[in-house]
Amino acid sequence: MKKLFLMGRSEAGKTSLTQVLKGEELHYIKTQYTNTEEDFIDTPGEYAESKRFSVGLACFSFEADVVALVQAADEPYNLFSPCLRAFILRPLIGIITKTDSPYANIPMVEQWMRNAGCDRIFYVNNVTGEGVSELMEFLEGDPVQMTLDEAMHKQNLGFNEWDV
Ligand SMILES: Nc1nc2c(ncn2[C@@H]2O[C@H](COP(=O)(O)OP(=O)(O)OP(=O)(O)O)[C@@H](O)[C@H]2O)c(=O)[nH]1
Numbered sequence: 001m002k003k004l005f006l007m008g009r010s011e012a013g014k015t016s017l018t019q020v021l022k023g024e025e026l027h028y029i030k031t032q033y034t035n036t037e038e039d040f041i042d043t044p045g046e047y048a049e050s051k052r053f054s055v056g057l058a059c060f061s062f063e064a065d066v067v068a069l070v071q072a073a074d075e076p077y078n079l080f081s082p083c084l085r086a087f088i089l090r091p092l093i094g095i096i097t098k099t100d101s102p103y104a105n106i107p108m109v110e111q112w113m114r115n116a117g118c119d120r121i122f123y124v125n126n127v128t129g130e131g132v133s134e135l136m137e138f139l140e141g142d143p144v145q146m147t148l149d150e151a152m153h154k155q156n157l158g159f160n161e162w163d164v
């Protein structure tokens, strides 16, 4: 299974998503810290909301196989810059939560994620679990391992290591 890193503003639904992925009942816990030992690396939303702390997110992301931007479908503004994937040395996906919100604007959030450079976008409702199986399917299977020499060769060719 691929190790998933989650980043996004506070209340985006990151912790709820980890609970659904683990088959637990939803229960509110404010994320206060990050534990990179887990299969789903959860982060406090405040890291994404602060220019200084957001540098820490880049460091945590190196512990994962896949990096996910998590944004609720009803978020009023975007925290993530275009071409953000430039600093992420992993496949980048987008996860849109709260698809059930009456204020959801999914096309807008999709556009933010495409601008950031997400390879794929998943749509989930953490309350009903809708859309979570597609994400689980994507995470199944181990990441392809490669040696440092292979990675350097591909980098010289201008490829991301997961492209070829
Ligand atoms: N309606 C709805 N509510 C959700 C969904 N996902 C999460 N929530 C609710 O949104 C609130 C915040 O969810 P969390 O998972 O704690 O958010 P977080 O991103 O972990 O927030 P921080 O720990 O502060 O970074 C909780 O009350 C959840 O029950 C969803 O898909 N739909």
Ligand SMILES: [Mg+2]
Binding pocket: 014, 015, 016, 029, 030, 031, 042, 043, 044, 045
């Ligand atoms: Mg949390």
